[in-house]
Amino acid sequence: MDQTKKLAIAAAAAGAAYAIDKKILLSYDLNEYTGLIGVLLKMRYMAYKNTRVPDIWEELVDTMPSKVMVAFEGAKWTATQLDTFMNRIAHWAVSLGLTPGSVVGLVMENRPEFIAIWMGLAKVGVVAALINTHIAYDGLLHCINISKASVVIFGIECMEKINSVAHSLEDRKLFCYDAVESNVVPAYASSLSYALSQVSCLRPPMNLRANVKITDMVLMIYTSGTTGLxxxxxxxxxxxxxxxxxxVQRTGATIHDRLYCPLPLYHTSGGNLAVGIMLFAGTTLVLSRQFSTSRFWDEVSLYRCTMIQYIGEMCRYLLNTKPNDKDRQHAVRMAIGNGLRPDIWSTFQDRFGIPSVCEFYGATEGIAGLVNVCRTQSDRGHLGRTGALANYIAGYVIVEYDVENDELVRNADGFLQECERNQVGELIVRVRMNDPTFKxxxxxxxxxxxxxKLVFNAFSKGDLYFRTGDLFRYDKQRCWHFMDRVGDTFRWNGENVATSEVAETLSSFPGLSDICVYGVAVPNRDGKACMAAMVFDTLDMDAFAAFCIKKLPFYAVPRFLRRLPAMAVTGTMKHEKAKLRGQGTDLSKVNGDELYVFDKSQTTYLRLDSQNYHQVMTSSRL
Structure with a gap:
């Protein structure tokens, strides 16, 4: 049997019911998605058996009861110790009258109890709403209210935040953890620590979650709120x-690994993926209360971690530290995360001596995802390589997107237009509501x-796709490249400006520690002009202007600069771009930050102030 026939049979077996031409067959690489098919088959089996998260955990505990599963600030929690705490949480929840589907809000910083609380609630079908500890008053109250939580648990470290909203939560039961003395527990709350001491530590009967399905909710995880509440x-x-x-399949994680997680457990990367690797591989999870550049490598070395977790700007912050001997005094075999930009990828991997990087792409509310396990120089800088069959199975399609009108492009028949190779468009993913993997x-x-977030009738009547809201490029080598967020790319002088590409270019200019690029409106001009908000001590404006002109297309050269004392970021280190974009060039809204404008005639940046503002904004010099 020749290779073409073998490939056709493999495609049919994988359920690819579509026409396959020779070009697709020639690009087929079985190694790319044998892992994907294995994951799908395991998921099918678990769906058939109705296996839920606490089922997996209890099986792990029974298999290795003495294994240290979580390490935190010098303390080590074995599987049995964690399970005992979870059991108490489950019995406590039942004692309050909570039933499957009830919601409990959880406001707590990183610690082993965070994991034990939500998983203990899951043992009896109760949903945990994982609330961002960085948000305050209005945002905090909003998150609690929309969850419809009847009970809220908060760590004593978050008591000040809860104090500010307690008067608006009188209809809910509030419990403070780690506060057992009456003079510590606030009057509006009860002590969770004391309540847990009064209930059983034995595993609750499984029939308490008998009616919980694998397709039922176990958690609520909130979006970062960069574009609103x-x-x-x-x-x-x-x-x-x-x-x-x-x-687990892509990282090769085992019981011998130790995963360092400084990311917040209230978000997907820490609370789902890091905990998930612990669940399915028996990997020890080493928690840090929060990310710190000064503690990072010390803790990684102290706990002999073999894997570390990162997100976006965290890698830049580590690179901005002064090189020292600690940079390579570790046993890390792999870094796992998302948002490692191409401009710093090699520098990060080489400086810290990390053999492999597992860079993934996905969204909390999204479907499927992309993964690049990078072990060689040629693998760096993209989000993985997939063939046509893998793309079909996963349901990935890049479609044309109209930047100026902020909408997907439809043809004369009313259907979306698929992009050619190397053409930038929005990534959408096929939805299959009857399949828990692609639901x-x-x-x-x-x-x-x-x-x-949904697109109906994308390519045919009745189909359904998920909008990622991200612009991608799929190149001729079958590699995926993240380009920008929809809405972040803007048009100026009839050209599309990708903020991520501008930021990557600017980052190579010395002296800039943090950069956020976005478009701002200019009176009587179509499109938006490029603005770069940056953190720097001093900046040679002539040299910077010359650099921008040399490295960027002229339409992408920043027309405005904003000097920030520090970059405002969310709890997961995302730039608060929407806030900066809303302030634009309005001198009354930029909090006294210095603004500069690009002067074409002098090829430099000049200070923008109240004296020249009107002249600059109404002239054609931009």
Whole structure:
């Protein structure tokens, strides 16, 4: 049997019911998606058996009861110790009258108890709403309210934040953890520590979650709120399981690994993926209360971690530290995360001596994802390589997107237009609501937000796709490249300006520690002009202007600069771009920050102030 026939049979076996031409067959690489098929088969089996997250955990505990599963600030928690705490949480929840589907809000910084609380609640079918500890008053109250939580647990370290909203939560039961003395527990709350001491530590009977399905919600994880108040994404048992299976398969994690997680457990990367690797591989999870550049390598070395977790700007912060001997005094075999930009990828991997990087792409509320396990120089800088069959199975398609009108392009028949290789467009993913692996789980009680993320009748009547909101490019080597967020790319002088590409270029200019690029409106001009908000001590404006002109297309050269004392970021280190974009060039809104404008005639940047503002904004010099 020749190779073409073998490939055709393999395609049919994988369920690819579409026409396959010779070009597709020639690009087929079996190694790319044998892992994907394995994950899908395991997920099918777990769906058939209705395996839920606490089922997997209890099996792990029974297999290795004495294994240290979590290490934190000198303390070590074995599987049995964690399970005992979870059991108490489960019995406590039942004693309050909570039943499957009830919601408990959790406001707590990173610590082993965070994991034990939400998983203990899951043992009896109760949903945990994982609330961002960085948000305050309005945002905090909003997150609690939209979750419809009847009970809120907060760590004593978050008491000040809860104090500010307690008067608006009188209809809920509040419990403070780690506070057992009456003079410590606030009057509006009860002591969770004391309550847990009064209930059983034995494993609750499984029949308490007998009616919980793998497609039921286990968590709520909130979006970062960079473009408005956070939304609560529904996280089903199936979602935790499939993502965890995929990460274990791609990272090769085992019981001998130690994963360092400085990321917040209230978000997907820490709370789902890191915990999921612990669940499915028996990997020890080493928690840090929060990310710190000064403690990072000390803790990694102290706990002999073999894997570390990162997100976006964290790598830049580590690179901005002064090189020292600690940079390579570790046993790390792999870094796992997302948002490692191409401009610093090699520098990060080489400086810190990290053999492998597992860079992934995905969204909390999204479907499927991309993974690049980078072990060689040629693998760096992209989000993985896939063939046509893998793309079909996963349902990935890049479609044309109209930047100026902020909408997807449809042809004369009303259907979306698929992009050619190397053409930038929005990534969409096929939704299969009857398949837990490819189901859009949506937002909790927010149909309007659900609708905005879905595309109906994309390529044929009746089909359904998920909008990632991200612009991608799929190159001729079958590699995926993240380009920009939809809405971040803007048009100026008839050209598309990708903010991520501008930021990457500017980052190579010395003296800039943090950069955020976005478009701002200019009176009587179409499109938006490029603005770069940057953190720097001093900046040679002539040299910087010359650099921009040399390295960037002229339409992408920043027309405005904003000097920031520090970059405002969310709890997961995302730039608060929407806030900066909303302030634009308005001198009354930029909090006294210095603004500069590009002067074409002098090829330099000049200070923008109240004296020249009107002249600059109404002239054609931009």
């Amino acid at each position: 956070p939304k609560a994404a529904r996280i089903e048992h199936s979602s935790v399981i499939v993502r965890s299976l995929a990460m 859009f789980q949506g937002y909790y009680n927010n149909k309007e937000a659900d609708k905005k």
